Amino acid sequence: xxxxxxxxxxxxxxxxxxxxxxxxxxxxxxxxxxxxxxxxxxxxxxxxxxxxxxxxxxxxxxxxxxxxxxxxxxxxxxxxxxxxxxxxxxxxxxxxxxxxxxxxxxxxxxxxxxxxxxxxxxxxxxxxxxxxxxxxxxxxxxxxxxxxxxxxxxxxxxxxxxxxxxxxxxxxxxxxxxxxxxxxxxxxxxxxxxxxxxxxxxxxxxxxxxxxxxxxxxxxxxxxxxxxxxxxxxxxxxxxxxxxxxxxxxxxxx
Amino acid sequence: xxxxxxxxxxxxxxxxxxxxxxxxxxxxxxxxxxxxxxxxxxxxxxxxxxxxxxxxxxxxxxxxxxxxxxxxxxxxxxxxxxxxxxxxxxxxxxxxxxxxxxxxxxxxxxxxxxxxxxxxxxxxxxxxxxxxxxxxxxxxxxxxxxxxxxxxxxxxxxxxxxxxxxxxxxxxxxxxxxxxxxxxxxxxxxxxxxxxxxxxxxxxxxxxxxxxxxxxxxxxxxxxxxxxxxxxxxxxxxxxxxxxxxxxxxxxxxxxxxxxxxxxxxxxxxxxxxxxxxxxxxxxxxxxxxxxxxxxxxxxxxxxxxxxxxxxxxxxx
Amino acid sequence: xxxxxxxxxxxxxxxxxxxxxxxxxxxxxxxxxxxxxxxxxxxxxxxxxxxxxxxxxxxxxxxxxxxxxxxxxxxxxxxxxxxxxxxxxxxxxxxxxxxxxxxxxxxxxxxxxxxxxxxxxxxxxxxxxxxxxxxxxxxxxxxxxxxxxxxxxxxxxxxxxxxxxxxxxxxxxxxxxxxxxxxxxxxxxxxxxxxxxxxxxxxxxxxxxxxxxxxxxxxxxxxxxxxxxxxxxxxxxxxxxxxxxxxxxxxxxxxxxxxxxxxxxxxxxxxxxxxxxxxxxxxxxxxxxxxxxxx
Numbered sequence: 001x002x003x004x005x006x007x008x009x010x011x012x013x014x015x016x017x018x019x020x021x022x023x024x025x026x027x028x029x030x031x032x033x034x035x036x037x038x039x040x041x042x043x044x045x046x047x048x049x050x051x052x053x054x055x056x057x058x059x060x061x062x063x064x065x066x067x068x069x070x071x072x073x074x075x076x077x078x079x080x081x082x083x084x085x086x087x088x089x090x091x092x093x094x095x096x097x098x099x100x101x102x103x104x105x106x107x108x109x110x111x112x113x114x115x116x117x118x119x120x121x122x123x124x125x126x127x128x129x130x131x132x133x134x135x136x137x138x139x140x141x142x143x144x145x146x147x148x149x150x151x152x153x154x155x156x157x158x159x160x161x162x163x164x165x166x167x168x169x170x171x172x173x174x175x176x177x178x179x180x181x182x183x184x185x186x187x188x189x190x191x192x193x194x195x196x197x198x199x200x201x202x203x204x205x206x207x208x209x210x211x212x213x214x215x216x217x218x219x220x221x222x223x224x225x226x227x228x229x230x231x232x233x234x235x236x237x238x239x240x241x242x243x244x245x246x247x248x249x250x251x252x253x254x
Numbered sequence: 255x256x257x258x259x260x261x262x263x264x265x266x267x268x269x270x271x272x273x274x275x276x277x278x279x280x281x282x283x284x285x286x287x288x289x290x291x292x293x294x295x296x297x298x299x300x301x302x303x304x305x306x307x308x309x310x311x312x313x314x315x316x317x318x319x320x321x322x323x324x325x326x327x328x329x330x331x332x333x334x335x336x337x338x339x340x341x342x343x344x345x346x347x348x349x350x351x352x353x354x355x356x357x358x359x360x361x362x363x364x365x366x367x368x369x370x371x372x373x374x375x376x377x378x379x380x381x382x383x384x385x386x387x388x389x390x391x392x393x394x395x396x397x398x399x400x401x402x403x404x405x406x407x408x409x410x411x412x413x414x415x416x417x418x419x420x421x422x423x424x425x426x427x428x429x430x431x432x433x434x435x436x437x438x439x440x441x442x443x444x445x446x447x448x449x450x451x452x453x454x455x456x457x458x459x460x461x462x463x464x465x466x467x468x469x470x471x472x473x474x475x476x477x478x479x480x481x482x483x484x485x486x487x488x489x490x491x492x493x494x495x496x497x498x499x500x501x502x503x504x505x506x507x508x509x510x511x512x513x514x515x516x517x518x519x520x521x522x523x524x525x526x527x528x529x530x531x532x533x534x535x536x537x538x539x540x541x542x543x544x545x546x547x548x549x550x551x552x553x554x555x556x557x558x559x560x561x562x563x564x565x566x567x568x569x570x571x
Numbered sequence: 572x573x574x575x576x577x578x579x580x581x582x583x584x585x586x587x588x589x590x591x592x593x594x595x596x597x598x599x600x601x602x603x604x605x606x607x608x609x610x611x612x613x614x615x616x617x618x619x620x621x622x623x624x625x626x627x628x629x630x631x632x633x634x635x636x637x638x639x640x641x642x643x644x645x646x647x648x649x650x651x652x653x654x655x656x657x658x659x660x661x662x663x664x665x666x667x668x669x670x671x672x673x674x675x676x677x678x679x680x681x682x683x684x685x686x687x688x689x690x691x692x693x694x695x696x697x698x699x700x701x702x703x704x705x706x707x708x709x710x711x712x713x714x715x716x717x718x719x720x721x722x723x724x725x726x727x728x729x730x731x732x733x734x735x736x737x738x739x740x741x742x743x744x745x746x747x748x749x750x751x752x753x754x755x756x757x758x759x760x761x762x763x764x765x766x767x768x769x770x771x772x773x774x775x776x777x778x779x780x781x782x783x784x785x786x787x788x789x790x791x792x793x794x795x796x797x798x799x800x801x802x803x804x805x806x807x808x809x810x811x812x813x814x815x816x817x818x819x820x821x822x823x824x825x826x827x828x829x830x831x832x833x834x835x836x837x838x839x840x841x842x843x844x845x846x847x848x849x850x851x852x853x854x855x856x857x858x859x860x861x862x863x864x865x866x
Contacts, residue, residue: 053449077455089450091443093257102443105436106455112464115435116428167455308668310611357851364611367671368805368850371798372843379840494794498675505672534687541680545658548673552663 002065004029004202005050005171010059012045012226019045020056021226027171027204027219032197034213035206037223038246043206044086046223047175050204051083052076063171077106082169084160086176086206092149096140099148099159100131103166134162138192154185161192165201172196174205178212190216214238222246258434258512261427267516268423275415284411286523288483291418293519295425295476297503299469301518302429304501305510306438307465308445309359313370314500316377317347317470319492321477326397326487327387336400336482340475347474348467350377355466360459362448366466374494381489393488400482414483421479425472426515432468433512437461445510495537502544508556517555578709583831584824585707589716589785591823592723593619596778597800598807598815599727600771606747606810607767610670614654616797617681618772622647622779623788624685627694636696644776650681651772655765678797686790698784715784722781726774727816743767747810775800802846808856817858822846 003026012020020042027033035043048054050061052073061069063079071079082103090099104127135141138158143151151159157177164172177193178186186209194216197203207213213220214234222230222237224246230237237243274287300314324346325339334342350373358369381388388394400417432438440461443451448458481487490496499522507518525540526533547554597619604612622643629639654677662669700714734740746753746763754760778796779788800815803822807814825845830838849857 051453053453072457073452074455074457077453083453085450085453089447089453091446091450093446094439094442098439101436102439102451102454102456105440108436112432112437112461112468115437116431163454310668310671361854364605364671364805364809365850365854367611368801369847371801372847375798375843376840379837383836383840498679501672501675502679535683537679537683538687539683541676541678541683544676545673545680548669548676549658549661552669 003027003062004031004064005204006060006062006065007046007050008060008062010046010049010061011057012042012049012054013057018226020049023059023221023223023228025221025231027202029170029202030197030200031218032194032203032216033205033219033221034217035204035221035223036208036210036213037229039208040225041223042226043223044175045226047083047173047206051081051173077167077169080168080170081173082106082164082167082171083173084157084164084175084177086179088153088156088160090148090151090156090159090163092147094148095145096135096148096151096159097128097131097144100134100163100166101127103134103163104130106167130166134166135159137165138162154181157181157185157189158192161189165196169201171202171204174203174207176207176209177205178207178209186212258430258438261430264423264426264430268419268426271419271422275412281411284415285483286527288411288414288418288479290519290523291415291422292476292480292483293500293503293522294422294515295479296473296500297507297515297518297522298422298425298429299472299476300500301504301507301510301515302432302441302465303469304504305508305514306433306441306445307462309462309466310364310367310501311370311466311469312367312494312497312501313354313374313377314469314473315492315494315496316370316374317350317473318477318480318496319377319381319487319489320347320350321474322481322487322492323381323388323394323477324474325478326394326481329398329482330394330396331387336398336478339482340478343474343478344471345474347477348471351467351470352463355463355470359462359466370497371494374497378489378493381492388487388489391489393486394481395486397481397485397487399485418479418483421475425475428468428472430512437465441465499540502540505544506547506554508554509552511554511556511560513559514554514556517559521555579831581708582710582712583827585710585712585716587824587827588820589719589823590826591803591820592720592816593778593782593796593819594799594803594822595816595819596723596726596774597796598803598819599730599812600774601801601804602807602810602812602815603767603771603774605804606812607743607764608659608665608670609667610674611667611801612674612768612771613671613797613801614674614678614681615771615775615800616795617678617685617793618647618651618775619779619782619796619800620788620790620793621650621681621685622776623783624689624694624790626780627696627783627788628689630696631694637699639696640780644773644780647776647779648769648772651768651775652765654772655768659768660761660765678794682790682793689790691790693787693789695783695787698781713785715781719781719785722777723816726777727813730770730774730812739766802843805850806846806856808858811856811858814856814858818856821857 005027007023007025010020010023023046035046037043045054049056052071060067068076068079132141132144135144138161140155140158140162148159178189181189190212193203217234220234220237221228222243229242229246230240275284278284296314296318303309303311321343325336325343328334328339328342329336354369354373358365382391400413440456443454443456444458444461451458503518503522506521508514526536529535551558597615600615601612625643625646626639629642630636658673658677659670662673698715698718703714705712705714734744742758743763743766746758746760750760799822803819804815806822807818822842826838826842829841833841
């Protein structure tokens with residue numbers, strides 16, 4: 001079976017800094033995979049390479065067997081890739097529901113001319129139903145018509161998740177979904193993510209929170225200094241001496 | 255979308271604006287209304303580009319000029335009917351926007367500012383130097399008015415006002431439709447964060463180019479209204495300063511506010527009138543006003559109006 | 572097209588280099604503020620004009636031209652710093668877009684204020700060498716254009732020394748490279764931005780002081796000088812001070828050649844056309860490194 005996401009020899013240099021060096025990763029469909037590593041390990045750069053926000057200096061990025069290295073960010077969304085952002089990128093002067101609509105828009109045809117000539121309003125009721133269903137899933141249905149700018153931080157993270165799900169992705173990329181969340185909310189986020197994966201969406205997350213990753217991920221890639229230092233199941237990596245040295249040994253409170 | 259009025263409000267405002275030529279004491283005041291309405295159309299388009307998409311365009315007056323010269327030259331030199339000049343005006347302005355917008359808006363950063371500035375400078379030279387077509391610095395003379403043969407000539411102020419009224423109303427209606435649609439949502443997302451919009455599957459360059467061309471088309475149509483009302487065009491009307499003043503009107507009216515173009519165009523139209531022989535102070539005042547608005551009240555006059563309405567409502571409750 | 576004789580060509584080239592040095596200085600100002608804020612400062616050209624106009628006013632009022640020039644330089648630097656302190660620094664959300672818009676406001680305000688106070692007529696003053704003309708291989712070159720080149724070179728040299736050697740210069744470079752990191756190691760970032768405004772204004776002022784004896788100046792010329800400076804900075808790669816200077820020299824020379832070889836009526840248009848062509852083909856500028864989009 002081909003992997004849904006396949007990375008081979010991915011490298012990225014910024015000026016003289018090797019941010020990502022020769023990373024390989026294979027995520028089969030339906031898996032919940034994670035990339036972890038201390039600050040500056042190159043996780044976020046790798047994430048941005050997969051999402052298309054950063055072009056790799058070398059290497060292959062394959063989605064369902066097809067090389068997507070030259071597909072721009074917005075094109076990857078149409079191929080079934082959705083992402084959330086580490087620092088919230090919800091649009092504050094749109095309502096909560098409208099933010100989710102932005103995600104729904106990804107797969108609908110049309111452009112400026114089509115919008116001017118009308119026709120967009122016809123599907124409003126159906127869209128509304130979809131939006132409310134997505135918001136309900138993350139527990140924000142009651143806030144649908146509030147301005148998104150008024151949400152608390154944790155609620156913003158949930159809205160990002162709902163918005164990413166709106167484009168019905170095959171591969172969901174989560175950039176530190178639990179960062180900055182208090183313990184209880186992080187737990188809630190973990191069970192949401194597990195539910196998403198159980199429903200068949202492949203998930204790749206980049207996380208700082210070791211406990212969260214260890215509790216939900218099936219496969220973990222550990223990075224340090226841009227390189228892979230270990231990979232495997234949570235059990236395997238947590239026993240790996242290199243991981244303990246590079247990560248746990250120094251930064252066990254993360 | 256939040257902050258957009260029901261279309262009926264737009265209708266109401268424009269029905270009220272119909273009263274102007276009947277209230278005005280003389281033709282001069284009626285024609286001021288025409289100038290105001292043309293400015294409204296121009297500022298509406300620029301507000302879409304600058305206010306809603308966050309792109310600094312410094313050649314909006316150039317598109318205005320391309321529209322004016324396209325229809326003006328065809329009518330004055332080649333005897334075209336003014337009505338036939340409208341598609342030409344819109345087409346030429348849009349073409350200019352396509353040529354500049356496609357390469358510039360695919361890049362990030364300050365390329366649009368640079369490209370529009372360069373385009374403005376190039377076209378100013380063309381307007382001045384292509385004397386056999388444009389009449390050069392002395393201006394294009396002999397442009398016919400809108401309807402010459404209609405029992406009595408309708409290039410009187412009332413007829414001109416109606417044309418300008420239709421123009422401004424149509425521009426605002428198009429803007430309203432667009433902003434209420436998913437493109438409006440997308441524009442908000444782009445202004446907030448291009449990265450986030452791209453990450454949501456938005457082809458940001460395409461949306462920005464489309465809006466840029468639409469705004470140029472509106473400006474071209476405005477040039478068509480202008481040239482057949484004034485029956486004259488000269489290069490300094492379409493120069494860099496005018497582009498900057500239009501941008502100032504966007505900011506003063508309210509950056510990315512639907513109603514902003516109305517107060518913005520009003521200030522733009524009325525300031526020279528109010529200053530009269532002190533017109534040398536115009537730049538000083540516009541420059542100062544732009545800085546003050548951005549510092550003290552970034553939402554502009556439209557936001558001020560909304561805040562006052564809110565306060566009034568609370569006081570009544 | 573006039574015949575290409577060597578003397579005429581030399582004269583055109585020299586003239587182009589002189590104008591180009593001015594564009595380079597103005598472009599340097601754009602680059603400095605761009606590095607510090609990410610914004611395009613449209614007031615830059617007005618500062619050039621202010622320096623020339625103020626010195627001319629001092630000269631007319633009977634002050635020694637050197638004294639008037641020095642006072643104008645200080646005045647322009649003060650205006651630059653004040654523009655930062657009174658406007659840019661007070662923005663609630665100091666995005667590059669908003670700073671750019673504010674600078675447009677400052678530009679029109681400055682232009683309007685100078686028009687109202689110093690009048691609309693072109694003015695000027697003689698340079699230290701007067702109207703002396705050098706004859707080199709048959710070409711007539713105004714001595715003042717040598718002063719232009721020397722002033723440009725001198726300012727750039729001084730700036731390089733400042734950046735490379737002084738503590739403040741290093742701090743400024745650190746702040747430009749990474750604001751947050753610089754703030755973490757104790758660089759007063761706000762002060763560095765203010766300093767950038769001051770230096771940019773000084774670059775503009777020097778350009779204005781040396782160009783005015785050659786061309787005369789009026790309130791309206793700042794805008795075009797600003798365009799050319801911005802073009803030079805973009806051509807050289809925005810944010811590269813030395814690139815801006817090279818871009819300016821190239822732009823000035825191209826403009827001179829275009830005026831000579833094609834048409835003086837369309838020379839402005841030709842220069843901008845070339846500029847746009849270069850930028851669309853090589854967006855990072857001629858000397859800028861291709862760099863990844865910032866995320």
